[in-house]
Amino acid sequence: MVKFFISLSFIIILFSKTDDPGNGIYYARVSEEEVYFKVTVEKGLAILEFFLDKKTKGEMNGQVKSGQIFFSDFSIKNEVYDLVFKNGEGHLISKNQDKPKFIKVEPVTKRIDLSLVDISKLIRNNLAPDLVGDWVMIYNLSPDGVVIxxxxxxxxxKVRYSENGSYILDPNAIRDNMPRELVKNFSFSDIPTATWRTEGNNLVINITGITEASESKSVFLIKSDTLLTTSVQGYTTVHVRRK
Structure with a gap:
């Protein structure tokens, strides 16, 4: 029970870090057009980057006032909109008085370090942007919350979720857990090939190598710089993002 409270407290501390609520990448579908937005807010200045039609990129400045982020006169398919973020939600509001439109802008990720072009590719390939990068495995938890x-x-x-869909496990983890008699003959060719993809909140990893292929599924949860992956059997691995 003591171990459970220690591990739970550690997770709460990691999860307590909050990000600037204005920063992030968002998505909307407008007149059959896929549009991605990156919003960066710093010292009262708002900057909007956008990517649409899989080829058009641009940037514009906005205003931060009374808890709102406001970008005026954003054009999509010859129609003009205002883009407004308030209370963590974004909307495109058309300026066409005859046929007004009110389109919700969906949040994608807080990862403003990723480019909009890369984000659109990740989404199309079923790769959650928040998972991309290097993570350090801290410990495992049993189904009843005890550190193993x-x-x-x-x-x-370390584990790496690459933008191209490759899943790379730390070679040391493979070497350290090989039978003792095989360690002296360890080679990088012994490392199996693996890929990853996401299906909603499910993480799917496919491994192929010198043994027969296998697939594992787990539920993942990311908050700030902490990643939890929980297997079908209920075991959870706690990771922190490597910077």
Whole structure:
């Protein structure tokens, strides 16, 4: 029980970090057009980058006032909109008085370090942008929330979710957990090939290598710089983002 409270407290501390609510990448579908927006707010200045029709990119400045982020006169398919963010929600509001439109802008990720072109590719390939990057495995939790003293704890093994869909596990994790008699003959060719994809909140990893192919599924949850992946059996791996 003591271990459970320690691990739970650690997760709460990691999850307590909050991001600027204005910064992020958003998506909307306007007149059959896919539009991606990146909003960056710093010191009262709002900057909007946009990517539409899979080829058009641009940038414009906006205003931050009374808790709202406001971009005026944004054109899509010869129609003019105002883009407004308030209370964490965004909307495109048309200026056409005869046929007014009110289109919700959906949040995609807080990862403003990713380009809009890359974001659109990730979405099309079923790769959650928030997972992209390097993570360090901290420890495993049993289904009842107890920290497991296993081969992961204290080793700081790394995993990488690449933008091209490759899943790369720390070679040290593979070497350290090979049978003792095989370690001396360890080669990078022993590392299996793996890919990843997401289906909603489900993470799917496919592994192929010298053994037969396998597929694993888990539920993932990301908050700030903490990643939790929970297997079908109820075991959870806690990761932190490597910077």
């Amino acid at each position: 003293d296993d081969e992961i704890k204290g080793k700081n093994y």
